[in-house]
Every structure is written in C-alpha cells, then in structure tokens.
Amino acid sequence: MAELTYREAIARGIAQEMRRDESVLFLGEDVGAAGGVFKGTVGLFEEFGPVRVRDTPISEQAILGAAMGAAMTGLRPIAEIMFADFFAVCWDIVANEIAKSRYMTNGQMSFPLVIRSGNGGGLRFGAQHSQSVENWAMMIPGLKVVVPSSPRDVIGLMAAAVRDDDPVVFLESKALYPTKGEVPDGEIVDALGTAAVLRHGSDATIATLGLMVPRALAAAEELAAGGIDCTVIDVRSLIPLDTQTILRETSATGRLFTVEENPRVLGWGAEVASIVAEEAFFDLDGPVVRITTPHIPLPAADALEDMALPSVERIATTIHKAMNS
Amino acid sequence: MAELTYREAIARGIAQEMRRDESVLFLGEDVGAAGGVFKGTVGLFEEFGPVRVRDTPISEQAILGAAMGAAMTGLRPIAEIMFADFFAVCWDIVANEIAKSRYMTNGQMSFPLVIRSGNGGGLRFGAQHSQSVENWAMMIPGLKVVVPSSPRDVIGLMAAAVRDDDPVVFLESKALYPTKGEVPDGEIVDALGTAAVLRHGSDATIATLGLMVPRALAAAEELAAGGIDCTVIDVRSLIPLDTQTILRETSATGRLFTVEENPRVLGWGAEVASIVAEEAFFDLDGPVVRITTPHIPLPAADALEDMALPSVERIATTIHKAMNS
Amino acid sequence: MTTTEASPVHDVDFKLELYRSQVALRRFESRAYDLFLENYVKGTSHLSIGQEAIAAGVAAAMRPDDWTFATYRGHAHTLARGVAMTPVFAELMGRANGLMAGKGGSMHLTSVEHGVMGSYAIIGAHLPIACGAAWSAQYRGTDQVAVAFFGDGTVNIGAFHEALNFAAIWKLPVVFICENNLYMEYTRTSEVTAVAHPAADRAVAYGLEPILVDGNDADAVYEIARTAIERARAGGGPSLIEAETYRHGGHSRADPGKYRPDEEVALWKSAERDPVSRYRTRLLELGVEEATLVRIEADVDAEVDAATEAAKAGAAPGEDLLMKDVWANGGAEWRN
Amino acid sequence: MTTTEASPVHDVDFKLELYRSQVALRRFESRAYDLFLENYVKGTSHLSIGQEAIAAGVAAAMRPDDWTFATYRGHAHTLARGVAMTPVFAELMGRANGLMAGKGGSMHLTSVEHGVMGSYAIIGAHLPIACGAAWSAQYRGTDQVAVAFFGDGTVNIGAFHEALNFAAIWKLPVVFICENNLYMEYTRTSEVTAVAHPAADRAVAYGLEPILVDGNDADAVYEIARTAIERARAGGGPSLIEAETYRHGGHSRADPGKYRPDEEVALWKSAERDPVSRYRTRLLELGVEEATLVRIEADVDAEVDAATEAAKAGAAPGEDLLMKDVWANGGAEWRN
C-alpha cells in the first residue's frame, strides 16, 4: 500500500502497461521530457525513451489519426488530448473514424487505443478549458468511456482500457489531480463496465462520477446526519454502463439522484434517468432527480464557477428537499 | 396555397429572408451556381448573385469561422455544412466558439447566424453520411436547435432562425427532401421553441422529430385501428424545448413514447424522458419508453438501414406491447 | 519523369499487366454505372472513370504488405490491390456477400487482407490515419509503406495540413497522392484554392519536393510512385505527389457534371488524353499484337460479367449482421 | 524593412507613445505576475513579457475601428488597443468589475468597444473567425481590417491552414501575425515543424509573400504592420507576418520555463534584445532626455498601482451574473 496522488497514478498506470507490452506507445503535446502539462506523465520519457513516448506538434487530428492508424496495424497507442475541450478540434477522428471503422469494415479492423484527457472544471480556466465532455463521448456508438475518481481507479481502469481491444476515452478529472488515495502495491487491473457502490444506504441512491464522487460522498454524510441514508454509486464507466448495479441499488431505495458535472441537457444522467424511468418504473417511490451544472458555458471566476458546479451543499439540499416533498 | 417539396421549401425560406434583409448572406460548398449538392438552394445564386451566395473551399472550419466573424460584426450569415456528419470537422467553431462567446464576453457579442445541414439516414449513405446529430448540438449550452418535418415548417423555422439573435443549428432530414406538403402563400414566420401537436389521442403520447414524424403519424393510425389512440407531438425545436407541451400532453394520456432517429445513448429523448420522469412522475401510468435507432454506427445496405431506423411497424409494435403489459 | 534503365516499366509483360489493370478498373466502373441506372446500386457511388492510370500505376509499385488508404472514390484503388470484383459489386448493391457484408457501402471499401486499410468518406481524415500506419511500420521496423490517395479539393482542409507536417517531422514512410481532377463536387478547385497546383505548390510548406506527374500515363505514375515508395521504405520520409487527371463523369451517381465546359470534357475523353486509350496505343506502338489486347479486354469483360452475376446472386444482409462487430468481442452491447 | 519617408515612425512624439505603450504592457504583466504569486489571480494566465513590441507596434498601426483577434496570451494585445488596466486586472482576479465581469477570465479578454473582438483559447480557432470579420468589412464596404495574433506552434493546426487559404482566395482584409517566440508550451517548435520559419516559409502555400520582421523592434513591427494593414484596407488582400521574439518567462503561470537553455534566456533578456530596453536606448540615442522617459515610466507605474487597487476593490461576481447572457435576450432559459 502506498499513498499516491491521482496525478501520480496516471504515470504509474501507463508505466505498468508500457512495461508489460512493447506495443503500447504514448504520444501527445509536451508529454516527453516535459512530463505533460499537468505533470501527469512525469518519468515516462526517462523510462521508455523518445521512441515510445513522443512529443507531437499542436495537431490534434494528426495525434489521433496517428493513434488510429497505429492501432489498426497492431499497436496499442495511448494518445493524450491535453484538455478534453480540445476534442472539438479532432472530433471527426474520434466520432466518425475511430468509433465507426470496426463496424463499417464488418469487423476487419480493431482499434485497441486509449485517448486520455484532462476533463472538467474547478480550476478557474474558463469555458474553453473546463468542460466536462463525458457526454460527448458517451453519445457516440463505438466508443467506450471511463472516468476514474480515485488514484487506485486511475491505475486499474487505465490497465483495463489499454488491454481492451476497443477504443477507450479515458477522462481524468483535472481538479482531482492533487487528491490522494491509498493504492495497493503490484499490478492493478480493473474491468470496464463495472460501477462501484461506495456507500450503502436505505433511503435514496446517488449515481455519480469523477470529481462529483467525493462531493456526493460528503453530501451523503451530511444527509445521514439529518436522517437520510444514501447509497452512493461511482459509475466509473459510462460505456459499457453497469445498469444492473444502478437499477438494483435504485430499486432497493426507491429513489435515484444523479450528480453530474456536465451541463444539464443530455448529461450522462439523462440516459441513466431514462433507463431507470423505464426499467425500474414500478420500484420508484418518487421522481428521478438530476443535479447538474446548469446548462451554461462554465464561467471563469472562482465565485461563479463554484456556483455553477454541483457543490456538497447543493447536492445535500436538493436531495433533502426532494425526499421531504 | 401551393404544394412544395421540403427541398424547394429550403430555397424559398432562405430567399424570403434574403429579400427582406441585406445582412443575410449564404455560404457553403457548391451552393452557388450548382444550387447545392442536394439541390436545396437552387435559384439563390441567380437571384442574389455571387457576393451574397458564395462558394467556399472544402474548409468547414473556415466556413463556420467566417459565419461567426460576420455575425459578431453585424451580419446574419447562413452557413451550409453539407452533411451533418461533417460537424465533426468543425465542432470546435460550433461548440467552443460560437456557442460560448456571448456568455464569455458577458454579452458583448451576439451571434445571429444559422448553420443548416442535411441530417440523418434513409439514403443508404453509410455511417459517415447518415448520422442524426441533433443530440450533438442539443447538448452544447449556447446553441439553439431546430428540426423541421414539413415544407411549411422549413420556411417558418428558417425565418425564425434567421431572425433570431442567437446561433441556430437547422437540421434538415435528408430523407424528407423529396416529400411534399401544402404551404401557404406569402411570408411564413414561426417561433422557435414551440412544439406542434399533430394528432390528439387519449391513450398515449408520442414525441418525435424530423423524419420520424410521418412514421409516428402512420404508426398512430395503425394503433388507432387497434384501439390505442395516440397524441403525436412534433417537437420541432430541441433548444428552446417546449417542455410545457410535452408535459401537458403526457399528463393528459399518462404515457410517453419518444421516437428518435439518433442512436440510443443520449438521444434527445433521454433529456425529455428525464424531464418527464421528474416533473410528471405522479401523472405517469407506466414507464416512459424510448424508440430509437440502436446504439450502432448506421449500416449502408438498404436492408440493414431499414432495420436500424425506427420503422412504422416497430413504433406501432413497441407501443402496442408497452400499452398491453 | 526519369525512368531508370532497371525499371520493370520497360518490360512488355509488366506493361500488359498494367493495361489489364486499367481495363479492369474502367470496365468495373462502367458496369457499376449501369447497375446504378438499373437501380441495383443503392446509396451513392463515386466512379474513377478517366483516372485509372493512377490507381493502377501506384498499385503496381506497391509491395503486397504495403497499405492503401482510399477515399469514397475508392473502387479503383481497392480493386487495383487485388481485391476481387464480386465482393466490391456486392458491397455497392448492399448484399451479404459484399466486401463488408453491406455494412460499409461503396464509400468505405476495406480489405485488410489486401492491405486496403479503408476508404474514408470525410474529406482528409485518412491522411493523418495513414500517418499512423506509417508510424507503426517505422516503430516495428517492417519496411511497410502507407499510400494515401485524395483529391485536389482536399488540400484545403485542416487534416491535410496536419498530416503533411506530421509525416515530414517524423520522417514517416507514407506517400500522399493527390489526384488532381480539377474539380471538387461541382466547383472548380482553382476557384477556391490560393495556388495553381493544389498539392505540388504546397509541398515546400512541409519541406518536401514538389512532384507533378501526368496522371493519365500509367507508366509515369508507376515510376514516380516507385521512387517515392522506395524512398519511404528506405527511411527517406514522405512524399507528396500531384497527379493531373480528369473524371469523365460526374462527381457521384446523380451528377451529370454539367458545370464543366463541353470542350474540356471532350478533350479529356479524347483518345490522346484518356489513360486507357493512350496506353492501348502505346502498347500497339511497342509492337504488341492487337489480338493480345483484345484477349485481355475480353477476359476482363468476362470477369466483370461473372462478378456482376455473382454479386446479384447475393442475399440481402440479415438481422444477425446489424448488431454485430461494434466491439471487438463481436457484439454491440453497451450496457449490462 | 523599408521605412518610407512619410511614416509617422520618424516622429519623436509617436515614438514616445510607442515607448509608453511598451512600458505599460511590461509593467502590467509584471504586476499580473506578482498578483498571481500573491494568489489574487485565479486560474491561469499567459504573460507577454519580452513580446511587447509586437502588440504595441501593431496596435499603433491600426485604426480605432479595426479589429484585434487575440489568444489566451492576449493581455498585451487587449491593452494596446486602449482598454483600461483596471478591468483587465479585475478580470484576471475574477471580479465583477472585470472586463467581462469575471465570466471569461484571462484567456478570453474582449472589448468590442475597443475593437478587441475576443481572445481565444483554442489554438488557431480565431484565425477563421478573423476571416469572417474581414469578410463582413469587405461586404459592407467599411474599410475595416482584422488583425489576428497567434504563436509559432499554432501554424501546425488545421484551422491555420483553412483560414490562410480562405483569406487568400477571397482577398480578405485580414493581417495574420505570427509571434514566433520559439516555443509552444514546453516544446521547441522547431522540433515539431517541418520548416524553419513556421509562418514565413508557409506563405507561398497561400500565394502570399513571406514576411519576416524583428519582433523585438517596435518601429520595425509598426512599419510592417502599417504596410500590411494599408494593403488590406485598399483591397490588396491578406498578409502573413512572422515576428521573431521571445517570452522571458514560462508559458503560463505555473511554468518556470526550465526547458530552455540558460544562455538562450539570458541572450533574449539582455538589453540588446529586450524590446523595452532597446527602445529606451534608441530614444536616448535620438536625443530624448532621460527625464522624459523616467516620467513616462513613473506615470505607467502610477497607473498600474491605481489599477491594481481599483481591481482589488471589486466585488466577487454575484449569482445574478451566472445565468445571464447565454442568449441574446439576456437569459439562459433553454426550456419553458
């Protein structure tokens, strides 16, 4: 056991896989000697050298095109898109090419690649560097999408993503980079498509993800003090989606709340709510309620950003109100 | 009154606005003398000339960048993105720039522009030329999104979109281009954010859009013959969304079905379902059911594409089953 | 073009093969057009009639394990690598015996087995992807080369620019071949392009040599491609080749191509410009018997006929295919 | 650089203004750095220390109704157009008295009133947007010119390429100014760029003249910009200018810039290279009294101090701002 930051876990997760498999390469902007703009990949260049850890120009389409071409010819690249907002400049390669080519070729090709990216708000970077784009990726058939919330999960889900034969969008919550957590020694390998129940309660179920996980847990503690006992699910993997866990835990409590960092409209919780509203309809004791960032571009100022993202207080208050109405 | 095709209505709608307002310009690939690849803009070049109707290179970022820069300096451009799938090559300009800049500048700028595009399947064009991307656009704060289903609505919603001071993504269902409808003479101007109730029934409510509207109406006829009387709502405008109409009509029948062309996960119906599941919870007599294209890239072969898109038969059968279980 | 003494292009048998290849591409496309008129071909299709010398000439310069990256106008590039006609016809018709069982359609022809690593329908997207394959060959030391075909209109999209710079700085074994047929869909490329030679005039921006070739001369194309491919294979990095050509027909199935001056079309269709006629004349001038050529043409016709029938005999793809192969596990499940 | 006789650059008062402008940019940025160290600046910030001659020189060549399109490294370009220091400091601090009331932040400075049509934080995006403004000026016949600033690393992104071709074919009144400070974030641009002069060596690909200028000489920058802007205003189309410069500090607030050789940093910071010192020496050599310069510097310091205090006095933006101005009606409602 060691205590690691979420940031350190990234390099450890990638290194674990690069040591194991020579076909794993890593490319992106400033990822080499510089160790990444978020210092998430420090040490990789030193250990694996400039052939396997490669700096690129500011050419996101080329970065992901390179990853795609390498994957279809037998390698397992990990590409970094520095900020998840930049998916917008290479969305064609992600959504039209990588996601669809296996299906279009009737299975002739596979794309075992990972695209990792710093996602979400909390750092006062403004609307073009703070978006939570998990819903952008979730919506595209052919992409898998994971969002780890702890250092341990960073490593385990990275291993699962690298070993998976399908393209995985790996979204790191930027605001979690400095957070710490216990990580077991040795190899860690998770399974995609498995949610984690982090807290068991009897009154309501909260499904959440990434940066919102610690907030939901803190809100659950507050609520428990006020007599509302919540189950908290860390969804972890949006595609594949562990609906069984969500449906089971929702049916057990009769209520579901989603806590989403993405802006409201078509946030990932909308899909979860629509599944639950159909499949657990008769087990629900009250409406499914979504707690999200409002449907606005994210403002830069600290005061405004703090109002926009779901806070512990807003989560607790919303759930409290809904449970008492 | 005249009978027009959906295709003809596009040119008429644009011409109506270009005649009225000199600040309306139109640009895109092959839109000039050629009249558009779908022949949707025939006659505009002849009437308004090469300065106001302008051919561009294959540079979608430049097309939309041009529209954005023109809009922020007082013009009201209409830009064509030939196939909606190509939004992926210019998504940054749409989602990060056009959508956010008004908010980021604290209202210093407005972006009165329209992006029109051929959307959706039915023409056997395969996965990169057949996507329904209404959910891509709906999900981005700062974009308005409309999808007309009839020649009359093409004109009325185009006028509303051009006159609106915000950016509007105007998605034309390609498979509807040859379809005909009655169109009143004279100017037609609609309001954004208004759904249309096309059929009144007492048993269930269907909310749908674009190419799925005629299919939902046909299914409603079939269902009526079998004793299930449906309300059919043409949502028309995803942002702003006329939730009042949807909630009212859902509460009236106690059941809601969405019929969506987009692939399942985070299709627009997910947002509608999540709203209804929260706000009409106590009025629902049964689960909200979503009828969508499966969560796959769209196949090219006619036989496969027909299986993938919601058909009249699948709509009717699904609703019939759900109403009898 | 500098033809080295040692080049196989001087060999008559080689030339006959190149002729056969061009005739096959021509007749395949003509049949595809007929099939479209007879409503067998669903969806769209983009023919290469008039541009055969490029697909044929380049393919002749490739090693079997080299990689082709094609566009929506990719029937010729696919067939030239040795893919049989039947599955390609069948794919155009949306049949289960299609190259991708109907799932891709005419714009996405792919045969990994033949090194045809996909046809891409979004302008420019395949150029960075070809870089990726070339990077993979470089990393694994396999000496493979990636060849990407694209049109003159494609040079104005961002992905072109990113790919060219990327290939140049990493010295990737990739050859970019611009088929300059003068038109985008319905617009003359020169009207929207800042330079006269869309690809050649931009080579310097990537530190590359400008290369222009007569794209209607299969021998010239072969020689240029051979040089570029061998340079790439030897670690000399990428090349950008502009091959000047013309499409005889419209952009895609529905387009009569009326935006082009009649004289221009007539000129390019003339026996002096048309690559197939020109090559035929060249062979006759080299002393090849006409009967040999007629036999090749008849063989090809028979192949086209047989493939047409075999393709037509294919069944419509069944429901089992619909939910297959979204994922590497063969399925389409996105939830449990 | 060819300086015409008639140029205002020969005028000492003009030069003093240019000096004042550069000093203001320098001292603003130094204060911004201090404020960051004191934790007043939230989020990120990208300083232009060392690059002042470009923002100042170009702004001096612009008409008040011309348009600036800047990047995340846009404090200098914004201030140089006449925007007051207080709202810019306040924006960096996330205050309600900020230029955009804190909603945009340091990377998105915008003052439409001053022709500062936004600062853009996605590499290259503003280049096509600047084309759009230029198109609008062309259509409306207003003689306005759009000027877009960007970095050397930006030339490798697709949007750059699309914008340059687009501007060239439509002969748009837009001037593209590449501030070549040798580095992207932490990587030397030459390591990932196929040509030596990232912008100048690519001008020909758009039918443009290559233009290189000493970006640390405000007079030279002014002259080049004046020529290009007047050409654009007269209907002569776009220009692409590469101005060679250096940033004294790191890429953004957290970066110490350690990836750069010490001697290189020292060279560019030296009095001979630093634009502000150089310009000061030039003025002294022209016979300007040192006291005049000291007075300018003191004025600027006082302005910076006052602006700092005024900015600090601003309140945090309130909840009313959060849901304001998503739409032109002032609100954020997406449903009824």
Ligand SMILES: Cc1ncc(C[n+]2csc(CCOP(=O)(O)OP(=O)(O)O)c2C)c(N)n1
């Ligand atoms: C990003 C994108 N924009 C537009 C199109 C539509 N489109 C398909 S082919 C074509 C013309 C391409 O011209 P060129 O590159 O010269 O190739 P050619 O068709 O002549 O072979 C266009 C505009 C597309 N497929 N992708």
Ligand SMILES: Cc1ncc(C[n+]2csc(CCOP(=O)(O)OP(=O)(O)O)c2C)c(N)n1
């Ligand atoms: C599309 C995109 N990719 C990457 C980034 C991250 N990024 C911000 S600044 C920068 C370096 C830009 O270098 P250059 O163009 O030389 O400008 P400079 O910062 O030196 O002024 C990078 C990579 C971005 N903002 N947008």
Ligand SMILES: [Mg+2]
């Ligand atoms: Mg062409």
Ligand SMILES: [Mg+2]
């Ligand atoms: Mg730089």
